[in-house]
Amino acid sequence: MDKKILIVDDEKNHRLMLKIHLAEEGFEILEAENGVEALQLIDENDFDLILLDIKMDIMDGFTFLSHMRQKDLHIPVIVITAFSNVKTAVQAMKLGAVDFISKPVDTDNLLDLVKNNLKASSDESISGADNVLKNYVFEGVYSEEGLGKIIEMLKMVAPTDATVLITGESGTGKELVAKSIHDNSHRKNGPFLAVNCAALNENLIESEMFGHEKGAFTGAVSQKKGKFELADKGTLFLDEVVELPLPTQAKLLRALQEKVFERVGGEKSIRTDVRIVAATNRNIKEMVKEGGFREDLFFRLNVFPINLPPLRERKSEIPLLVKFFIDKYSHSFNKLIRGYTDSYIQKLMKFDFTGNIRELSNLVERSIILCTSDKLDASHLPEPEHSDFSEDSAMDVRGNERNLITKALKQTNGNKTKAAEILGISRRTLHNKIKEYEIEV
Known part of the structure; x- marks a missing residue:
């Protein structure tokens, strides 16, 4: 059975162009020139996907998305917006849109987005509403005021192809969250590549990201595929993305926007289907203000922002996290650890955890190595070092x-x-x- 797509756009010629290209792929297409007409068609048809323009005279895209939410309609919506107004798309994502594409529309890119989102929607239908994916990082070991909110956000964004920007202090688990997003997406059988942008050699950074052709520069003795090419059909995690030089940021923006790039020294455009999850422990908005990071790239990355709170703000989760790490490490060290004493948790609570979850993980791992019984005790911990961070x-x-x-x-x-x-x-x-x-x- 053909998939049915609704195009909502007040520009007749633009609707026609989209309809022609999508119909050639075998999709059944219906059209609406505003949000009111679209809602009427939704009442009469079962749509698999909606392409939605934002600026329309009669019921704009935002109002239409709000009505969909009120009616509890779960149809994937891809927003069409002007490239210069990516902020609009970000707002639409927060109202429930699953992805966006900028005008002028690249039809190949559009087809990729449509097919990926239809596949993701189909996978969710097969799994069933009660069979929620459960492989989320630290699931079951959080408090409602801490990681609980994060887990719920992950469950919303993972099945989509939306770009995610993870912020938070060092050690809060940004790469674990990125991997969790990948593992719970329709790309889970594809590659997951993590790149530490701060560790890349500045002179070779474009080669690492986009590859190079033989002879492109001194030492390029053979052709090399870059991370974007190697991560095709999977997820690319860009850790400390703010460390990328401005010229590379421009090339990254084009790869995100148009899904194409060229290897260093090459002329052939290479198309790639990669989901981007980026992260930073720095204040990226301040860097944008200071000119150290491109504003247009920030908006393209910040489609679905996730901020990981530091461990010191959610110490109530420490006992649950300790149990998580005991289960993780005791098997590795071939030890039967049944739990911990009250004194162990009481001593842990005195730590400042400037290293966040990474620091807690290391402390539990060290405790398991030192433990000669079946429970972790305060004696297995070092003395906590306090750091009173006043303004001075x-x-x-x-x-x-x-x-x-x-x-x-x-x-x-x-x-x-x-x-x-x-x-x-x-x-x-x-x-x-x-x-x-x-x-x-």
Whole structure:
């Protein structure tokens, strides 16, 4: 049976163009020139997908999406919007749209989006409403005020192809969340590639991301596929995405928008079907204001934002997380650990957990190694180190960081690459710090 698609757009010629291309693929197409007409057609037909324009004189796209939510209509909606107005698409996603495409519409890209979203919708129907996917990170080990909200957001976004931006402090589990999104999507049988953008060599970063042709530069002795090509039909996780240089950000934006790119030194455009999940522990909005990160790329990445709260704000979850890590690690060390004593949890509660879940994970793993009984005890933990972060101490940290950077630059006679190596940070991070602290080089 052919899939039935509704096109809602007040531009007749644009509707016709979309209808021709989709009908060629065997889809049954119905048209509406505004939201009111579309709602009437929905009452009379069973649609598998809706293509929705936002700006319409009679009931715009936002109002239409609100009516769909009120009527509890669960039909995938792909929003069509002007490229210069990606903010609009982000708002539409929050109202229930599953994806968006910018005008002028690339028909190949449109067909990919339609087919992917129809497949995702079909997979959900097969699984059934009661058979909710359960492989979400830390599921069952959260409080309602902590990770509980995050889990519910993951369940909403994972089955879609929406781009996700995960923010949060270091150690809060951003890569685990990204992998969880992939594992619960229709792409789960495809590759999941994680890229630490801060660790990439600045001179070879485009080659790592997009590949290169033989002879493209000195040392390019053979053709190489980049991460975008290798992650085709899967998910690409861009950790610390803000560390990408501005030229690479421009190329990334095009790959996200048009689903095409060229290898370094190549002329052939390569089409890819990759879902992007990005992450950062920095304030990306501030970087946009300061010109360190492209605003248009930020809006393209920030379709579905998820902020992971630090562990110190949800310490009530610590006992549940401890049990999670006991189950995870006790088998690895071939030990039968049945739980923990009250004193163990009481001592854990005294930690500041500046390293968040990663720090807790390491503490539990260490405790299991030291444990000679069947329960973890306070004696298996080190003494907690407290850090009272007042405004004064925060200023001291910034002052110390500035001094360290200044000393490293003096030691290397202003060589930023060598200074970054000494400090253990990327050259781009060093550049940002020099700008932030107004250090003269």
